[in-house]
Amino acid sequence: MGGTRSTDATRPTARTTARAEGRTGERRRVPTIHDVARVAGVSRGTVSRFLNGGHHVSAEAAEAVRSAIHSTGYVVNRHARSLITGRSGSVAFLLTEPQERFFEDPNFNVLLRGCTRALAEHDIPLLLMIAGTPEEQLRITRYIGAGHVDGVLLVSSHTGDPVAGQLAEAGIPVVACGKPAIGAGGAVPGAHVAADDREGARVMVRHLLDTGRRRIATVAGPQDTPGGVDRLLGYREVLAASGVPADEGLIAIGDYSRDSGERAVTELLARRPDLDAVFVASDLMARGALAALERAGRRVPEDVAVGGFDDSPAAVGSRPELTTIRQPWARISTEMVRVLMGRMAGEEPSAVILPTELVVRDSA
Template sequence: MLNGGHLVSDEARRRVERAIAETGYVVSSSARSLATGRSGSVGFLLTESQQSLFDDPNFATLYRGAAAALARRDLPLVLMVAGTPAERAQILRYVGAGHVDGVLLVSTHAGDPTVQALLDQQVPTISCGVPLGAEERMGYVTADDRRGGRDMARHLLDCGASVLGMISGPADTSGGRERLAGFLDVVGEGHDPRLIEHADYTREGAVRATERILSARPDIDGLFVASDLMAAGALEALAAAGRRVPQDVLLGGFDDSAHAGSSRPSITTMRQPFDRISEEMVRLLLDLIDGRGTAAVVLPSELVVRESTSR
C-alpha cells in the first residue's frame, strides 16, 4: 500500500495512514534501494586535486547548485575527488559497485581514463564541459566558451588595447581550447605567439605566465585571462612589474566568480551561468538514469564590465 497499491480497502488504508502519523514512520531507503535496484543518490566527481576544491570557487559553486537541484528531488549528492591515480581507482570501484545511480563529472581533461572507465562501466554520466574525445558518447552541459572568448577579445580591443595578449587554460580542456579559439577568431591566427601563454587555472600559474608575457612583450596593454582565479594572479604579477590596471593594461577574466568582484580593481569578466549549468546537469543526468537518453546543452556567457577595463 505504501508504494501506491490499489488492492486495499479504504478502512485498511485509513488505519495504516493513522499508524504512520502516530509513529512517525518513514520509508527505509535501504529497503527502497533493494526494491528498485537503485542507490537513491548521485555522485559529484571532481577530477582535480583536493586543494583545487578550496582554491577555485567555481567547483564549490557547481556543487552547491547541483546539491540544491537534487535536494528539491529528495536525492543526496555524494562528493568525490579523484586527483590522483589511487583516488581514481578507489572511486571507480565505489561507483562501479552501484553506490550511486549516476555521476556529475566536473573538470575533465582529454585522455583522462576516468571518462572511458565510466563509459565502460555504463554508469550514467553527465560532464560539466565538453568531454574531449567522448563528445558523441557522453552528455554534457557547457557555457559557450568560444563565443565568450570572442566577446572578451572584442571588448578589450574596443576599450583601447592595441597589443593584446592572452593566458589560456590547459590545452587538454575544452574551456582552455575554446576560449583561446574565440580569442584567435578576433585577433587572427597570425597573432604574435609571444603574447599567448597557457596556464593551469591556478593563481600561481597565471603569475608565471604573466611574467613570461611581460618579458617577451613589455609593450602589452591588454590581457585576456581564461579564468577569474588566474586573472587575480595576473593582476598580482602586473602590480609587481609596476603596470597599473586599467591605466597601463586592460584586464579581462572569465567565470564571474568571487575573485572578479573582490579584486582591486574589480575585474571585467565573462559570466558563466553556473546555476543553470548545475540545474541542467542534474536534469540531463536524471533523464539518463530513467532511460531517456543523453543530450548536450550549450548555454550563453555574458560580458560583465567592471573597473579593469574602464579607463
C-alpha cells in the same frame, strides 16, 4: 536506527532482536510498512502501492494509509527498497582531480551546493566522492559499478580521465561538468553541461577591441583542458575577424594558478612591451597578471586593460576590480542534475551549453 525490534505478535515467525539499540538506552522502534498496514487496516501491498505512486489504490484506502503513515511516523527503509528495486536512490558527486584544484576554486562550492539542492528536491541524497589517486579511483569505480549509486555527476577538468569511460562502460548514467575531451579515436562524447567558453572569450576580446585596444595579448589556460583550448580559440577568432594581424608572441599559456598568470604576463611584457590589453583565461591568473603589471609600472586599465574569466570571488577582491566573464555556475548545477535525471530515466546523453555574461568592472 536506535531502537529495539520487539517481537510482533501478528507475525508468527518474528524473532526478538536487540540490534541497533541506541547508546543511550532508549528503545524506540522504527515503524515499518507492516505497522502502517496494521493501523490502516489494509495489506502491506496496498501500502507499498500507495507509496509508489498510489496507482490501484482506492481513495479510502489511500486516506487510511496517509493517516497511518502520519500517526506512526513511518519513513521508508531505503535499504529494503533498494534491495528489491536494484536502485540505490542516491547519486554520486565525483571529483577526479589529482591536484584538487577544484577544492580551491570558489565556484566549486556553488556547483556542489547547487547540485545538492537540486537533488534534494528529488529527495535524492548526494554522495561526495573524491578519486584523486589511482587507488581511490579503483575503489570508487568498483563501488559505483556495484550499483551503490544510480548516477554520477562527474567533475574533472583534465582530459584523458579514465573514470568517465569506465563508468559509462559499466552502464552507469554519467553527466560531466564541462566539455569532455574529444577522444582521439572519436569516442562518443557523453552527456555534459558546460559554459560556452568560446563565446565567452569572444565577448571579452570584442569588449577589449570596442574599448579601443589594439595590441591584445592573452594568457590561455592549460591546452589539455577543453576550457583552455576553447577560450584561446575564441580569442583567435575575434582577432582574425577584426583584421588585427595574428601575433603568436602575444600568446602565453598558464595553468590557471595565480603564479602562472604572473609569470605569463611578465614574459608577455618582455616579448611585447607595447601590449595594451590582456585577456586572461581565469580570474585567479588575472590576479597574478595585475601583480605583474603593477610591478612593471603599468597602470590598469589606463596603460593595459585586463579581462578575466569566471567571475569568481577573486574578481572583486582585487584592485582594480576585474572585468570578467561570468560562468553560470548555479545554472550549470541545475542542468547537470536535470540531464542526469533524464539519463537515469533512460534518455539519451545530451549536451547543454550555457551562455556566459560579460561583467564590466574596473580593469577593462
